[in-house]
Amino acid sequence: MRTVSRTRILPVSTQLGIILSVPEATPFTAVLKFAAEEFRVPPDTSAIITNDGIGINPAQTAGNVFLKHGSELRIIPRDRVGC
């Protein structure tokens, strides 16, 4: 039996969030990709953080992240800096 988790992901700017249901074993990098697609933003210039603003290490399963940080998350644009 596959266990599935539901997560709500909110962007910083608008109020409209999305709700994603993913199998718990899903790598969190995939959750980011799904969420970015839903918001129509490139996944590599987006990041997901918790509601309290804690950064999430993507090298974990979705189930692990929701367990540690809850299922209310935020999607933010990444800064890319170099010069």
Added chain:
Amino acid sequence: MAAKIVHMLPVVKKQVKQHVKVDDPGPLGFLLGIPSTKTGVTTVVGLGALVGLDGTALQQEAEDTLLHLPAGIRLSGVAYTSEKPPTPDYVSSQCLRFVQAGLKDVIVTNEWIVQHIQVDPTTESEGDAQLSKVFVYDSASGSATTVDVREVEDSILPSTTLLLRLQGQLSLEFEYNPGEDDDMFKAIEEGFSNLQEKIATPATIFHLMDSNVLLRQHETVDATSLPLSYQDPCHRLLQFVARPDTEELPKKGGSKDSKGRSSTQDVLSMQLLFQQTGLEAIAMLPSCVPLIHWEKRNFHNVCLPVSINATAYIHRDDPVSRVPQLMVEAVSRQLRGMETCLNMHFQGGQFCVPTAYHFLAPGMPHLLTAVYPSSLLDDKLEWYRKDLHQRFSLPTDRPLLRRQNAYVFPEDQHGDIYLTNTHEGLPPSGVKGDVTVVQGRYTYHHYMQDRMNDSGWGCAYRSLQTICSWFNLQGYTDRPVPTHREIQQALVDVGDKPLKFVGSRKWIGSIEVSTCLNQLLGVTSRIMCVNSGADLGGKGRELALHFQTQGTPIMIGGGVLAHTILGVDFSDQTGQIKFLVLDPHYEGGEDLSVIQGKGWCGWKSVDFWDKTTFYNLCLPQRPDII
């Protein structure tokens, strides 16, 4: 007879207060003091708190406390709480009980300094309403008299004492037969006992490094050809040490010591030597004809290197003759510490090599020493550190006694490649608000260092390196600062970047910084987002709170530039704010005057940030470990 006085450092009050339990009166711990031979006045420098649950086994606690202190700091007395008011008679009766508990053997002087703190269990608060009085108790006559306590500055210790440092190599050999542990423990005990005896003989010489001075215990004849007598004040020894020509080392710190310390501690480094010729050496040999007994069998012979690394404090005016005395005491304490360590960590035929480390924790006026077994990593020694944190009233939420936290003596600090704490010595920002800055130490990482040309792409990597250096220097990790490649590899390992990212010159930002901190160091970070650089002006309180509670450097990324924020000067009355910014885009050499003078490390107003772009900030959080 003139009224006796006792000097006390302000830190003692804080330490004592930490251990007062209003509803459980009893002994709190030992008062630690450094006596002055010249003036006869003892300076109380700290409290060695009891960690045992019921205040019994005072003698054992005393010994445990002593083993972690440099020689020269002795157990000068006791502090305790009581519901009764502080009267000489009551104090005498309490002290008699301590005498009966065996404390007379560990408090070497007859004059005990006793602090009586009266507590009222009926009061809810534990404020300064407690009455505290200090007495001198004569353990020979059993009488107690009040004494004048003069509070002196914490900085009095480095300015009135010398720190002696002793290094030397001994070895311990014993037979080990698996299964015969009792015999082995006896052999170890005998071995250490022999070393203790050896140290105390006249053949033991203490050589003052970089000089011609050789000191010996119990010397009455001034045998040295130097213009130095054993009765001279020991600070004269400093003159005999040949100073190396100070090369042009990278300038550290600004012109003023930002902490306002009046003086740094003078250190005398000594070496342990044994005389091999002469009457003293001959006296060590057995005075009989040797008989040879030959027994042929197999056995394990354990040869343990005993590296002596001991310290002691001495008043500058104490006579030179006290130096070798203290050195012997220092070695003796260290040998006892090593014996305890060896016995404690012997497991299944495996012996550890006990190694001594010294620590100067923030807020502690003196060094602490701990002997750690080579066989165990810091993670396995948390229980031991917890005890020490409690015993010496250290905060229990941060690492202070890990091997990484070990004190580096000034003479061991080679010309560092990286500059440390480049913000120290900067003039004020001009805001005249509340200044909160990064706590502890970090090294400045910037473009072109480590023969790595990362100009134009590496700024976030460099900011991350600065942050990693902070976690390394504060003892949270012993992992060295990661290279660009290691950072990139970490991002590939977590699945955030494709394989071809490693070796590329691709930009990263605050999210990648926080991911790497987690992946490489296990550190969690808080991400702060602002829509425009101008909005940072409103983040003063939040940033100030971060520096107060976490004290870690902040990485900020936005509008193609990465920087490190080291502090804020924020006035909540005027709303004015300035940011202490460390710029990783600097491409020059480690020249502090340029770095500070040209603003590569300096105070910036909110206009420094681009109004037209959003910013993300990575605020690393301290892991809760010791």
